[in-house]
Amino acid sequence: MRLYYAPGACSLAPHIVLREADRRFDLERVDLKTHRTASGVDFFTINRKGYVPALQLDGPGSPILTEVPAIVQYIADLAQDARLAPPSGTFARYHLQEWLNFIATELHKKFGLLFDRAIPAAVAEHVRGAIGGRLLYLQDALDDRAFLMGETFTVADAYLFVMLQWCPLHGIDLGLYPNLDDYESRIARRPAVQAALAAEGLLEHHRYRRSA
Secondary structure, eight states, X not given: OEEEEOTTSTTHXXXXXXXXXXXXXXXXXXXXXXXXXTTSOBGXXXXXXXXXXXXXXXXXXXXXXXSHHHHHHHHXXXXXXXXXXXXXXXXXXXXXXXXXXXXXXXXXXXXXXXXXXXSOHHHHHHHHHHXXXXXXXXXXXXXXXXXXXXXXXXXXXXXXXXXXXXXXXXXXOGGGSHHHHHHHHHHHTSHHHHHHHHHTTOTTXXXXXXXX
């Protein structure tokens, strides 16, 4: 498998999951400004949407999967012994999908607005407030559990971890949400997470110093 990624982007979530699942894979970096991969390929020929992640299942010409929720569930199903997702068809699996949809729509999509430098200041402030409201919901959800699904790390936690890395970039202080702050720190210390951060050149970044 080959994961097309950009350092610190949402592709970090499937990168973490691949390492948690102990799968063999290659990484290929994508320049999101030029839409060229590290090997010089036009990324639009790989993913017509033009953004990461994209997971190529085998060699050239093999099927390509895009979108974080789909990719992380696919990887989890390849490594069922790792217990990164409940079995397909169970109520718990639908609950996992509920979390993945929440993260994708209520956090990821809102953060996407903040990454647009042309966004008016008043709109950005409104979006940050909306994200803050969702973080309060997560703060309460994590009051009685170690991870989103209970006491077991799942692919949803990998996705949420990446969203939490984006908070400092946009002036959102995780210290205001103690449960989330502790949760982020614990996940950051996982060996697979450390390995993914190191591979993307992120460990020296100020956001990760406390967990390196």
